[in-house]
Amino acid sequence: MIIVTGAAGFIGSNLVRGLNRLGHTDILVVDDLVEGDKFVNMVDLSISDYMDKDDFRIRLAQNRLPKIEAILHQGACSDTTERNGKYMLDNNYRVTLEIFEFAQKHKVPLLYASSAAVYGAGPQYVEDLRFEAPLNVYGYSKYLFDQVLRRHLDNLTAPVVGLRYFNVYGPGEQHKGRMASVAFHNMNQFRAEGHVRLFGGWDGYESGGQMRDFIHVDDVVSVNMFFLERPDISGVFNCGTGRAQPFNDVASTVVNTLRQSQGEEQLSLPELVQQGLLRYVPFPDDLKGRYQSHTQADLSRLRSVGYDKPFMTVQEGVAAYAQHLVQTGRL
Secondary structure (H helix, E strand, O other): OOEEEEEHHHHHHHHHHHHHOOOOOOOOEEEOOOHHHHHHHHHOOOOHHHHHHHHHHHHHHHOOOOOOEEEEOOOOOOOOOOOOOHHHHHHHHHHHHHHHHHHHHOOOOEEEEEHHHOOOOOOOOOOHHHHHOOOHHHHHHHHHHHHHHHHHHOOOOOOEEEEEEEEEEOOOOOOOOHHHOOOHHHHHHHHHHOOOEOOEEOEEEEEOOOOEEEEEEHHHHHHHHHOOOOOOEEEEEEEEOOOEEHHHHHHHHHHHHHHHHOOOOOHHHHHHOOOOOOOOEEOOOHOOOOOEEEOOOHHHHHOOOOOOOOOHHHHHHHHHHHHHHHHHHOO
């Protein structure tokens, strides 16, 4: 049996789908369905059982779980604006530590979700303490457990891999509200209002010019499956494309893909702005000093262990995502 926590969520549900494609169906999915709308992410998944996250935590402590082949731990509070440190550290750090201790005791491979938030404002995004300085308690909760893994790398009983996700987008994130990807928000804005809004210039960047490493969830799944099949590797690895692209690229791809679905021609960025299809709003004061204006994963470590697949560009991935939402009627 494989356990996937956070399996009703965005990345978790896509990982279960990826496991299904590889022939795995004996999967215990763990999540919190107090907000029941997330169930839609699991409708097309082949699983063996569902367990509430609180019940799972109790059973983990009591060692009342079936024989496990691997654990993919994605469950966490991913709200970077959450300031309740007690909640964040219990939910993100302590639970991960408990799963880690269980996995080591029973020699079970563990893959867990870390985050590019550990790097704070950058500008270097290399898996090294010298470049790690979280700007919020969410980033700190991920940073803290990464240090636990690093301290145990020389005496692990089973492989453990932490993947530092950069800006992930793709199908299955509709429940995330404010924390959904900019691509998702852009699509909904355009369908509802006929235009897309981006932040204006700040921190030395022109309007819409802030840059992030945007990675499609299918690429995230591919990286996870690679490590699942490589039990000889442990450590903390970046999971991004290694390519920073501006928010303008996301917005223009969204608008042009949706226009094409209506039989309309593509427009250049200046044309989108001139016609009011892309608009800029003042950069929020509450985000100044707490915002990553540029992220770009250093993929040296990931490539060094043999992951050699290419990653989708924003133009490729966002277009595919928009087309998927149009075709499934979820916009």
